Amino acid sequence: MQIYLPIAEVSVNAFLLLGLGGMVGVLSGMFGVGGGFLMTPLLFFIGIPPAVAVATEANQIVASSFSGVLAHFRRKTVDLKMGGVLLIGGLTGAALGVVVFNYLKSLGQVDLLVKLCYVVFLGVIGGLMFIESLNAIRKARKAGGSPPPKRRQRGWVHALPFKARFRTSGLYISVIPPLVVGLFVGVLSAIMGVGGGFIMVPAMIYILGMPTKVVVGTSLFQIIFVTGFTTMLHATTNYTVDVVLAVLLLVGGVIGAQIGTVIGARMKAEQLRILLALLVLVVCGKLASDLLLQPAELFTLGTSGGH
Amino acid sequence: MLRVLAALCLLSLPAHAVEESVVLGLSKDRVAITATFDGSDILVFGAIKREAPIPEGDPLEVIVTVSGPSEPVMVRRKERKFGIWVNTDSVLVDSAPSFYAVATSAPFDKVITNTEDLRHRISINRAIRSVGADMHIQGAQDFAEAVVRIREKSRLYSIRENTVAVDEQTLFRTSIAMPADLTEGDYSTRIFLTRGGQVVSSFETTIGVHKVGLERILFNMSRQQPIVYGLMSLAIAIAAGWGASTAFRMLRNS
Numbered sequence: 001m002q003i004y005l006p007i008a009e010v011s012v013n014a015f016l017l018l019g020l021g022g023m024v025g026v027l028s029g030m031f032g033v034g035g036g037f038l039m040t041p042l043l044f045f046i047g048i049p050p051a052v053a054v055a056t057e058a059n060q061i062v063a064s065s066f067s068g069v070l071a072h073f074r075r076k077t078v079d080l081k082m083g084g085v086l087l088i089g090g091l092t093g094a095a096l097g098v099v100v101f102n103y104l105k106s107l108g109q110v111d112l113l114v115k116l117c118y119v120v121f122l123g124v125i126g127g128l129m130f131i132e133s134l135n136a137i138r139k140a141r142k143a144g145g146s147p148p149p150k151r152r153q154r155g156w157v158h159a160l161p162f163k164a165r166f167r168t169s170g171l172y173i174s175v176i177p178p179l180v181v182g183l184f185v186g187v188l189s190a191i192m193g194v195g196g197g198f199i200m201v202p203a204m205i206y207i208l209g210m211p212t213k214v215v216v217g218t219s220l221f222q223i224i225f226v227t228g229f230t231t232m233l234h235a236t237t238n239y240t241v242d243v244v245l246a247v248l249l250l251v252g253g254v255i256g257a258q259i260g261t262v263i264g265a266r267m268k269a270e271q272l273r274i275l276l277a278l279l280v281l282v283v284c285g286k287l288a289s290d291l292l293l294q295p296a297e298l299f300t301l302g303t304s305g306g307h
Numbered sequence: 308m309l310r311v312l313a314a315l316c317l318l319s320l321p322a323h324a325v326e327e328s329v330v331l332g333l334s335k336d337r338v339a340i341t342a343t344f345d346g347s348d349i350l351v352f353g354a355i356k357r358e359a360p361i362p363e364g365d366p367l368e369v370i371v372t373v374s375g376p377s378e379p380v381m382v383r384r385k386e387r388k389f390g391i392w393v394n395t396d397s398v399l400v401d402s403a404p405s406f407y408a409v410a411t412s413a414p415f416d417k418v419i420t421n422t423e424d425l426r427h428r429i430s431i432n433r434a435i436r437s438v439g440a441d442m443h444i445q446g447a448q449d450f451a452e453a454v455v456r457i458r459e460k461s462r463l464y465s466i467r468e469n470t471v472a473v474d475e476q477t478l479f480r481t482s483i484a485m486p487a488d489l490t491e492g493d494y495s496t497r498i499f500l501t502r503g504g505q506v507v508s509s510f511e512t513t514i515g516v517h518k519v520g521l522e523r524i525l526f527n528m529s530r531q532q533p534i535v536y537g538l539m540s541l542a543i544a545i546a547a548g549w550g551a552s553t554a555f556r557m558l559r560n561s
Contacts, residue, residue, distance in 0.1 A: 004342055009488065010488050011488060059541060063545045108397060232537040232538070235534075251551050257552075258552070292390065301454060301457055
């Protein structure tokens with residue numbers, strides 16, 4: 001069944017969208033990631049204009065994170081104070097990101113920027129995850145048990161001023177690192193149409209030293225507000241949020257996520273991670289080849305937004 | 308109002324100035340883009356009205372054009388920079404129709420001469436106007452050609468020779484297929500009658516292409532009240548996501 005998307009102004013098969021949403025949902029349920037970083041490039045591939053894909057994906061992330069954060073609130077694994085600090089950085093970053101996005105859009109370089117961001121981040125994250133999980137599998141084979149976790153480093157992060165106490169996380173650190181992390185993820189969220197969990201979560205664990213149990217809930221909490229803000233910015237400046245597209249992806253995504261959770265529970269963590277790493281690298285490779293190989297059509301058409 | 312004016316114009320002309328004129332019918336004069344819009348076929352048919360017997364000589368040929376609203380198009384060209392392909396030069400093509408279809412009753416160069424084509428802007432290349440191209444960009448002409456090539460590929464531009472059926476030099480009909488990815492606006496439909504490559508009569512009408520229903524409401528809202536639209540999108544998405552996950556959980560628990 002073809003469905004005409006009112007804002008994207010293209011006609012797409014509704015089942016394709018539900019299927020895409022479902023597939024990414026399965027993966028996000030299996031791996032516990034938001035899936036925005038996979039969905040947005042997939043939307044590019046099926047012919048949704050990049051500006052619409054990025055803005056709509058932000059809208060979808062708000063909704064898919066919402067039920068997640070409710071569950072974390074019930075378990076009291078959200079550090080509201082830390083979330084608030086991250087949020088201040090995040091909102092500033094999102095505003096900055098939309099300004100950069102619109103400026104490059106007027107220059108006709110926005111597709112390039114979005115794709116470059118994807119290639120770099122997917123490449124780095126996918127590569128790191130792949131190496132790390134390979135090592136983990138090798139170690140598990142050799143020793144038959146996991147080595148005792150290393151003590152967290154107490155380096156430059158703890159030497160900065162403006163310290164504050166984050167009770168839920170059991171931390172007493174400067175507010176500067178969370179602000180910077182929030183800012184950075186906010187910029188990415190606006191430019192790439194992702195929640196940024198895949199950067200935020202490692203940053204919270206390795207840079208801020210937060211305990212793992214509050215990391216996911218807090219990052220979801222922050223992501224909802226930042227992507228919600230991004231959605232509003234895109235909706236008011238670019239008019240590129242397509243609610244029909246968002247709802248279709250979402251319904252598929254929610255159902256897929258439930259299935260994914262069941263599959264994920266039956267697999268080993270290292271296997272899951274290595275699969276996810278491979279998947280990320282494949283998407284990265286496809287995007288990179290688009291940039292590196294000579295395109296079949298050298299010309300592109302756009303509306304006369306710029307000068 | 309326009310029709311009255313047109314009628315007045317016709318009346319004011321001497322009777323013999325237009326020997327053959329078009330009486331037109333359209334299978335529909337408006338195309339509604341609904342949520343399930345999947346392209347549309349428009350049947351253009353008509354008859355030729357004449358006071359005198361059919362003239363001797365060259366047979367009558369018919370050209371039908373349907374043209375979407377014209378807009379400036381920014382065309383960008385990619386070049387290899389630092390190993391990756393980057394948009395570099397850009398040319399603003401002043402005016403190019405969003406959709407353009409030409410149907411003829413014989414091969415194009417048989418039905419109309421080059422001069423007449425130029426005068427009435429019938430062929431695809433003539434329908435695009437690009438005067439403001441920067442001279443310092445090499446191959447500015449390539450940019451206008453790119454518009455035609457890309458839009459022909461996505462079936463927005465097409466020339467369909469020999470697709471107008473003409474019976475007894477009096478009745479004609481053709482079908483114009485419009486793809487799903489249409490822009491809104493008034494699509495001007497022109498019919499030219501030619502003999503020996505010369506236009507002997509022409510007729511023009513419009514087909515309105517508009518979003519309707521939900522599509523219309525959402526589109527208007529996103530432009531006129533972007534804040535409300537943004538908040539509504541968030542609310543709908545959250546409700547849908549939360550609803551779907553609650554429903555699924557209840558389904559599994561029961």
